[in-house]
Amino acid sequence: MTLYLKKFGDKLVSRPAGREAFLAIKSYFIKDLKKNTEIEIDFEGVKVLTPSWADEVITKLAEKFKNIKLINTNNVTVQATLKTLKKYSGLNVN
Amino acid sequence: MIADIKKLAYQWVTAEEKNVNVANDYYCQTRDVFETKNNKMFDVLIKQGVNENIVYLIYAIIGELGNNSFDHNLGDWPNIMGIFFGYYYNINKKSGLVIIADRGLGVLTTLKKAMPSLKNDQEALQIAFTKKISSRILENRGNGLKFVKQNIKDAKLHLEFQSGKARAVINCKMNINSLDNLIQGCLAILTF
Numbered sequence: 557m558t559l560y561l562k563k564f565g566d567k568l569v570s571r572p573a574g575r576e577a578f579l580a581i582k583s584y585f586i587k588d589l590k591k592n593t594e595i596e597i598d599f600e601g602v603k604v605l606t607p608s609w610a611d612e613v614i615t616k617l618a619e620k621f622k623n624i625k626l627i628n629t630n631n632v633t634v635q636a637t638l639k640t641l642k643k644y645s646g647l648n649v650n
Numbered sequence: 651m652i653a654d655i656k657k658l659a660y661q662w663v664t665a666e667e668k669n670v671n672v673a674n675d676y677y678c679q680t681r682d683v684f685e686t687k688n689n690k691m692f693d694v695l696i697k698q699g700v701n702e703n704i705v706y707l708i709y710a711i712i713g714e715l716g717n718n719s720f721d722h723n724l725g726d727w728p729n730i731m732g733i734f735f736g737y738y739y740n741i742n743k744k745s746g747l748v749i750i751a752d753r754g755l756g757v758l759t760t761l762k763k764a765m766p767s768l769k770n771d772q773e774a775l776q777i778a779f780t781k782k783i784s785s786r787i788l789e790n791r792g793n794g795l796k797f798v799k800q801n802i803k804d805a806k807l808h809l810e811f812q813s814g815k816a817r818a819v820i821n822c823k824m825n826i827n828s829l830d831n832l833i834q835g836c837l838a839i840l841t842f
Contacts, residue, residue: 567689569713570681571721571791604692604709607793608717632703633710636801644782644793 557593559585559617562601569604574612581613586620595621600628607640614638615645624649652747655736656839663751663837667729670753679732681720688712691737691748698741704842707805708748714794715750715838723754728834747841754835757813763787771814772826779811779818799824808841 561568564577586595595617599605618624626649629635641647655676662670662677671677678684688709695705712735719733730753739746754760758774764787768774777783779799784792802809802820809820813836818826 567692567709567713569688569710570685570717572681604706604713606710606713607797608714608791611791611793631706633706636707636710636797636804640793640797640800644796 557585557589558596558598560598560600561605561613562598566601567604568602568609568613569606571608571612574609577609578613578616581617586617589621591620592622594623594625596625596627598627599631599634602631602634605631605634605637607637607645610637610641611645614649615641615647618647618649626650651738652740655738655747655749659734659736659749659751659837659839662734663753663833663835664831670730672730672732676734676736677732678716678735681717684716684720684733684735685713687735688716694737695739695746698739700739700744700746700842704805704807707801707807708840708842711798711801711807711809711840712748712750714798715840718794719750719752719754719836722760723752723835727754729753745842747839749837749839751833751837752835756833756835771816772828775811775813775816775818775826779820779824802840805842810837810839812837 597614629638658676678687692705692709696702716733716735734751737746737748757778758768758771761774761777761783762768764783779795782792799820803822811818812833815829815832816826817829818824
């Protein structure tokens, strides 16, 4: 299953927005998926990502699923946010 | 112009409640107003030729700082809710600044909810920028200011962040000093 983050906006910043996105993801995309299903998170088209938004979505997805794959992570804020989540939120994905 | 915005922000954040101008263009009473203005700044800086990666980082840093004001004062603003948000870019000098200010509880009062042993504003700022901690103790959060500090350093930006009687000056390193003048909430000045 691939999750295209740009469909949530190209600037993903606040916690309330991230929380709302995760609720939508839970209802529409991952409801019936098993814990070992591969979840591909595609950052293509995302201009700005912050740890607040990502903590509500990426960290929570990584807690639910064992097999998370991150693609198109070249954006400077995506790189910086993933670095912060790995250091401070215990995110352990590649 | 830079001096004008700084002066306005300082006046806004330190004025007595009855003298606060909540009708000016810099005031964002709610988060959605702030986000609209932050989006506008993004477009303005891109149009004026600021490097895209720097604009992305500025937007992210200001997004974290502005949203922090709303997140940590929600339901508990001491008087005027919301933030001051102003910015200026000099196309000839290729330099600019962004200011976020709030009349909230301030970092020390906020962090004391999670760490009652905190002694003063300087210690509170040191913890806020270096340790994962949040006053919203039932949630897993508290990495925003660490992100801000790291990216100020990596992108060679400059941030002055005052709360209470302490100010953190962040560029390639961070220095925290004490001041005589008091900012009850927070005043953040980002220059680039």
